[in-house]
Amino acid sequence: MSVTIDDVAKHAGVSTATVSRYLNNSPLIAKKSAEKVQHSMDVLNYQPSFIARSLANHNTSTIAFIIDSANTETYGNDYFLRIQYGIEAALGKQGYYLLIISVANNKTGENNLKKLIMEGRVEGIILPMALAKKSILSMLREAELPFVVIGRSDDKSFNWIDLDNEMGGLLATQKLISGGSKRIALFSSSAEKSFVRERLAGYRAALGQAGLTFDERFIFLGCMNAEDGEQAVQQILAKQLPIDGIVCTDNTVAFGAVRALTNAKMAVPAQIPVITFDNSPVTELSTPKLSVVDIDVFQLGRQAANILLSSIEDTSGSVQNSLIQVTLVPRESTR
Amino acid sequence: MSVTIDDVAKHAGVSTATVSRYLNNSPLIAKKSAEKVQHSMDVLNYQPSFIARSLANHNTSTIAFIIDSANTETYGNDYFLRIQYGIEAALGKQGYYLLIISVANNKTGENNLKKLIMEGRVEGIILPMALAKKSILSMLREAELPFVVIGRSDDKSFNWIDLDNEMGGLLATQKLISGGSKRIALFSSSAEKSFVRERLAGYRAALGQAGLTFDERFIFLGCMNAEDGEQAVQQILAKQLPIDGIVCTDNTVAFGAVRALTNAKMAVPAQIPVITFDNSPVTELSTPKLSVVDIDVFQLGRQAANILLSSIEDTSGSVQNSLIQVTLVPRESTR
DNA sequence: GTGAAAGCGCTAACAT
DNA sequence: ATGTTAGCGCTTTCAC
DSSP states (O other): OOOOHHHHHHHHTSOHHHHHHHHTTOSSSOHHHHHHHHHHHHHHTOOOOHHHHHHHHTOOOEEEEEEESGGGGTTOHHHHHHHHHHHHHHHHHTTOEEEEEEEOSSHHHHHHHHHHHHHTOOSEEEEEGGGOOHHHHHHHHHTTOOEEEESOOSOOSSOEEEEOHHHHHHHHHHHHHHTTOOSOEEEOSOTTSHHHHHHHHHHHHHHHHTTOOOOGGGEEOOOOSHHHHHHHHHHHHHHTOOOOOEEESSHHHHHHHHHHHHHTTOOTTTTSOEEEESOOTHHHHSSSOOEEEEEOHHHHHHHHHHHHHHHHHOTTOOOOEEEEOEEEEOOSSOO | OOOOHHHHHHHHTSOHHHHHHHHTTOSSSOHHHHHHHHHHHHHHTOOOOHHHHHHHHTOOOEEEEEEESGGGGTTOHHHHHHHHHHHHHHHHHTTOEEEEEEEOSSHHHHHHHHHHHHHTOOSEEEEEGGGOOHHHHHHHHHTTOOEEEESOOSOOSSOEEEEOHHHHHHHHHHHHHHTTOOSOEEEOSOTTSHHHHHHHHHHHHHHHHTTOOOOGGGEEOOOOSHHHHHHHHHHHHHHTOOOOOEEESSHHHHHHHHHHHHHTTOOTTTTSOEEEESOOTHHHHSSSOOEEEEEOHHHHHHHHHHHHHHHHHOTTOOOOEEEEOEEEEOOSSOO
8 A cells, every 4th residue: 555654664774663753753762763764754755644543542633513404504604614714723723633524403413423422533522502412412421522512501511602692782782872772673583593592682781781671562583684674674664663773683684674774764874773793795785884793703613622622632621611702893884 | 441342242242353244234144143243232332433443444434625725715705615515415425524624825735735645534635726736636646545626627637626607607698698788898806716717708708609799898807896896887987888788707796886887877687787696695685686697506515525436436547527507597687 | 762562443364 | 154363554561
């Protein structure tokens, strides 16, 4: 097949042990030998077998990022990719490899995951909260495989990390309040999604802090796209709700809302400021350009990887839970 | 450490060979033994070590997808993710794993790639054309590692696959021509990008087929975003170029163009139809909604993986080059 | 500082 | 049909 450590040893006139020592930067090796080995490696174009190394070492330098194949659309495609890039960036620096697996959130998927966990081919796992069920968690613990979950949880017994969505809701709402808004609507998708509930919680907190009362009628759920945003605005107009500001949790929804407001001759932001989440290209296409709470998903991935790596190194079993900061990016749709 | 094949063999009262045979679905094994082994595996919660298996087997069931870390933004983030999902979908079905590596397009990156190629941890590689340099290709050949390149090339000596961008340019332009357009502008980004050149070639071909003459003045390069699209329209108006149709190669550029036309009281599509590429959410946000040539990037990844898998199985060394079909999605911005 | 040899967990002749 | 045993390519004691 290909050139092995034996070939190198023979060529260099040393034993395989010496070659191995050189490979692993062992301090106790004569300069002469080191040079001979390096030379032979160059001549033979040798590269150690990753697999053989892993077997002898019990170390694969690989971690897996699990993707929920059903939920890839949850936040839009970009969300996962940006997480992944963040993970990759952090891993690459440390010489770790990234294995990607998309599993269905069902029995088959669980079996695939179980296999991965027990096969011993990865040193750690990053997985979405949707997949962090009891059965999976106990498997991971049994296998003593370090892991970090992407998503927020009340359970602080394992590593997790998430965007600070609640803070995001708070910042967005505060921005409108500080601009003078007092009756702020919220356009959002399903409350079944945890990030929606968290942003909603931040919204309520901001209202509370400002002494404003929460009004059920101002909450519009089920807004998934631009059309939904437009319709919500039309409902507001039809019912003559005295809205003077809108927080959206999705860019395209905000885009639709602004369009509908403009068509109805309601000036944005003069009469009704609008703010949304996630600094995507869409925000710049709207007229006026959308103010947003930016969420740093790349950083989310990067941090997740760093937490994982540190819990691979550090076997003390300490647990980390963290929330990635969000930042306000004011543009033209707010005052 | 964890439970091994020996433990299972002992528990079941058979030899490791028998367990191994059971694991590999060998036909020559007694039902009784099979049952005993399965039972012991269940009791002990055994899962074969992937690494040990790979070493004995010379097979890792893993392929790598290389990402050009500099060029992740080339087509926007989505592009790579959708390719990746396509790859994943095809691999998962065949029980292959996906390793993701982003390498810089420089000496360091090349070394990382070399290491990956020679380490023997993957059975094949999918890489972007930008990384398919002579040095890399010869490494891959030397290592006898199957690979497929994403991108079009004149060199047909290796597997490659791409979107049929030329056909896309042709379809887009033909659509406008069939709607009556005769002086069609092209808004595009840099001609250094191969997909731009290909779409341009399709554009020219369509003009030629229709007996229309190519006019240098109608070509606007360097359009990267909505603002650029607007400016290109403004130039057209300022120079009073007799344009009666626009082909864009980017969604946001098209969005800007339509907006500028509308502001200038030029009706889209009545006076100037506009068509663009890639069926992204942005196309639905424009007023009127953008007609597009849809490019099936998921399919691109899927096919790339299938080609790779077949060339892993089939060692005859036959080479495949293919172009993924594009489809016209007419909406409101064309007649 | 270096080499011989056992071992990592599995597969695959070969023998029975 | 099943067991014995020699690898797969590397690391790591242990002895020199």
